[in-house]
Amino acid sequence: xxxxxxxxxxxxxxxxxxxxxxxxxxxxxxxxxxxxxxxxxxxxxxxxxxxxxxxxxxxxxxxxxxxxxxxxxxxxxxxxxxxxxxxxxxxxxxxxxxxxxxxxxxxxxxxxxxxxxxxxxxxxxxxxxxxxxxxxxxxxxxxxxxxxxxxxxxxxxxxxxxxxxxxxxxxxxxxxxxxxxxxxxxxxxxxxxxxxxxxxxxxxxxxxxxxxxxxxxxxxxxxxxxxxxxxxxxxxxxxxxxxxxxxxxxxxxxxxxxxxxxxxxxxxxxxxxxxxxxxxxxxxxxxxxxxxxxxxxxxxxxxxx
Amino acid sequence: xxxxxxxxxxxxxxxxxxxxxxxxxxxxxxxxxxxxxxxxxxxxxxxxxxxxxxxxxxxxxxxxxxxxxxxxxxxxxxxxxxxxxxxxxxxxxxxxxxxxxxxxxxxxxxxxxxxxxxxxxxxxxxxxxxxxxxxxxxxxxxxxxxxxxxxxxxxxxxxxxxxxxxxxxxxxxxxxxxxxxxxxxxxxxxxxxxxxxxxxxxxxxxxxxxxxxxxxxxxxxxxxxxxxxxxxxxxxxxxxxxxxxxxxxxxxxxxxxxxxxxxx
Numbered sequence: 001x002x003x004x005x006x007x008x009x010x011x012x013x014x015x016x017x018x019x020x021x022x023x024x025x026x027x028x029x030x031x032x033x034x035x036x037x038x039x040x041x042x043x044x045x046x047x048x049x050x051x052x053x054x055x056x057x058x059x060x061x062x063x064x065x066x067x068x069x070x071x072x073x074x075x076x077x078x079x080x081x082x083x084x085x086x087x088x089x090x091x092x093x094x095x096x097x098x099x100x101x102x103x104x105x106x107x108x109x110x111x112x113x114x115x116x117x118x119x120x121x122x123x124x125x126x127x128x129x130x131x132x133x134x135x136x137x138x139x140x141x142x143x144x145x146x147x148x149x150x151x152x153x154x155x156x157x158x159x160x161x162x163x164x165x166x167x168x169x170x171x172x173x174x175x176x177x178x179x180x181x182x183x184x185x186x187x188x189x190x191x192x193x194x195x196x197x198x199x200x201x202x203x204x205x206x207x208x209x210x211x212x213x214x215x216x217x218x219x220x221x222x223x224x225x226x227x228x229x230x231x232x233x234x235x236x237x238x239x240x241x242x243x244x245x246x247x248x249x250x251x252x253x254x255x256x257x258x259x260x261x262x263x264x265x266x267x268x269x270x271x272x273x274x275x276x277x278x279x280x281x282x283x284x285x286x287x288x289x290x291x292x293x294x295x296x297x298x299x300x301x302x303x304x305x
Numbered sequence: 306x307x308x309x310x311x312x313x314x315x316x317x318x319x320x321x322x323x324x325x326x327x328x329x330x331x332x333x334x335x336x337x338x339x340x341x342x343x344x345x346x347x348x349x350x351x352x353x354x355x356x357x358x359x360x361x362x363x364x365x366x367x368x369x370x371x372x373x374x375x376x377x378x379x380x381x382x383x384x385x386x387x388x389x390x391x392x393x394x395x396x397x398x399x400x401x402x403x404x405x406x407x408x409x410x411x412x413x414x415x416x417x418x419x420x421x422x423x424x425x426x427x428x429x430x431x432x433x434x435x436x437x438x439x440x441x442x443x444x445x446x447x448x449x450x451x452x453x454x455x456x457x458x459x460x461x462x463x464x465x466x467x468x469x470x471x472x473x474x475x476x477x478x479x480x481x482x483x484x485x486x487x488x489x490x491x492x493x494x495x496x497x498x499x500x501x502x503x504x505x506x507x508x509x510x511x512x513x514x515x516x517x518x519x520x521x522x523x524x525x526x527x528x529x530x531x532x533x534x535x536x537x538x539x540x541x542x543x544x545x546x547x548x549x550x551x552x553x554x555x556x557x558x559x560x561x562x563x564x565x566x567x568x569x
Contacts, residue, residue, distance in 0.1 A: 094516050098525060117523050158504070158513055159520040167317060180427075181507035181517075191507075194413065196423075 031106055031236070031243040035076065040085040043069055044099060044108035044235070047090055048186045050209025051267045051279045052129065052232065053110045061088050064267040065234060068128060068260070069109035072234075072250045079246065092184065093159035097121055100235050107247070108235035111203065113161050115230070115299040123238045125247045126294040127231035128260065129205070130286035130302070133162055135224040136192060136200040136207040143199060145224045146175060153178045155188045155197035161299075162201050165228045185210060192220075201227065205268070205281055212277040229286055230299045248294070255291045312522045313344040313531070343518055343528075350514035351535050357432055357508060358500040358539075362493055364436025369443025370482075372396060374473060376444065377451045392444070399441035405502050408434045412506040431503045439496050443489065450485035451477055483554055490547035494540045501536075511535055 035041050045061040046053040053063040070086070077084050089105050096112060099105040100122050113131070114124040137143045143152075146169065156162045158181045166179060180197045182188025189210040191197040200207065204222060211220045234251075236243055254260040261283075266272075268281045286302075375392035378385045399407070411434035416422040422430065454477060462472035504513035515532040519525045 093520060097523065117521075121523050159516050161520075163517055164317070164521055179507075181504075181509070181513060183505050187505075190413070194417075 031240050036080055040087055041106045042087045042089050044091040044105035045088050046110040049111035050205040056274050065109040072247050075250045111232055112235050113230040114233045122235050123244055124233040124296045126251050126296050127233045127290045129232045130290050131203040131230045131232050133227040134204045134222050136220055136222050139219055139221045149177045150175050152198040153180050155180045155191040155200045157182050157185050157188045208279045208281045212279050229302045252294045308527050310527055312524050317341050350511045353510040354500050357503050358497045360432035361435035362496050365439035365443055369440035373444035373447025376448045396441045396444050399437050404438050407438050408502050427506045427508050431506055431508055443492055446485050446488040450481035486551045493543050497539050
């Protein structure tokens with residue numbers, strides 16, 4: 001009896017301690033402190049997000065947002081007067097926000113939409129690219145608008161905002177289609193390629209990037225009306241105004257001296273590694289506007305316009 | 306760390322709260338405003354999980370039973386030997402490939418080779434894939450159950466003049482199947498958990514619901530907690546069902562593998 005009682009006491013106190021530890025707020029040590037202490041920064045990157053952030057294989061990542069983040073980090077090195085080692089951390093649509101929140105990733109340079117729901121959990125830098133959700137179809141399918149998708153299969157990627165957009169669209173326009181979910185962008189594009197889906201709805205840059213790297217890019221076309229306009233921005237932790245100011249300053253500097261326009265030209269309009277294919281997505285008016293007036297407005301404000 | 310379970314009452318389209326939390330599941334009982342809420346979606350996803358697991362379990366039990374029995378045939382004729390080789394090949398192929406790879410093979414690769422399958426919805430392909438994978442495991446368990454019986458049973462059946470088929474039907478399988486009900490229980494529970502791989506081929510089951518809803522509502526803890534509870538309830542229900550089956554089919558004194566009275 002004695003041993004069982006002391007075991008009970010130990011386990012109870014263990015439970016209480018764990019409970020206390022769990023209910024303590026996580027210490028928001030500023031990102032600056034974290035970087036100075038560890039002399040490294042963890043950059044969240046994507047495996048296949050069009051020209052914004054993708055892998056060249058072998059642990060190397062590149063892309064429009066990855067380049068911008070590298071500029072941010074080199075500016076941080078000048079501010080902190082210490083070399084900073086960059087650690088790349090591949091993220092997915094599902095885990096990007098939790099990883100930024102819990103401190104594993106310091107700066108996420110992928111293809112994350114800035115919207116009000118997410119702004120409750122994380123902060124966004126000023127918008128560097130405004131995305132338009134479009135439809136990709138096979139060129140010989142004859143589909144040119146979303147209304148023609150009635151009764152057809154539409155592919156989209158799990159864990160993205162496009163799923164919700166499709167749902168709202170279905171409800172609003174009364175068009176009824178079958179949704180097929182790919183587990184990531186490459187998978188969804190494969191569904192379109194193998195004719196398991198008649199259309200692939202996703203951000204225009206991801207569509208263009210996937211088409212450019214397909215076996216026969218000429219077989220595909222991006223058609224139809226713009227389903228939604230979304231600002232894409234670099235994600236950082238919430239409640240860290242010092243870090244956000246530093247990141248924003250670098251990006252605004254790039255916008256002012258025209259470097260960002262050159263980067264856009266390099267990544268979206270010229271051949272890019274690894275296959276030297278050309279994405280070919282022209283600069284949209286929305287993106288130009290976002291560069292002219294740097295802001296971190298969420299997608300809901302763009303929708304109101 | 307307040308958990309906001311209220312999100313389940315939110316409509317998936319407008320992000321407003323539906324009265325009584327059920328938008329479309331019970332249209333006559335709870336008159337929601339006609340929009341699907343996250344709770345409706347959770348229940349429909351649960352329905353898909355049950356359907357995939359159910360069909361896969363049916364396929365697995367039928368095929369596994371046949372293949373497992375074939376593996377224990379006496380090697381008395383060339384035909385028997387052929388059947389034994391086929392059954393062995395079946396088990397080795399489906400046991401040695403990871404289940405997710407099998408799902409992709411059935412969804413992407415095999416429809417390219419057998420074009421008829423392209424027309425099949427993903428639900429059937431995934432159930433076939435999962436069913437065949439589990440059938441190899443069930444075959445092994447059935448074989449183990451049959452081989453755990455004392456050899457005297459088969460010999461006695463032969464001495465009574467029963468053919469091989471009759472000896473399996475009346476003597477061996479009734480005992481062997483009762484022996485393997487516990488491992489079959491774990492396999493049934495495994496199939497419910499393995500049905501989560503169906504998300505990779507766009508079957509709208511619980512795991513896909515979890516990933517998408519977590520993205521939309523940013524409330525990962527509540528969503529994943531709910532999905533975990535649904536999986537646990539389903540697995541426990543299957544467990545209790547198999548326990549009931551075992552109780553109903555029990556014949557006292559029937560199974561006596563270690564009984565010295567049964568001739569060895």
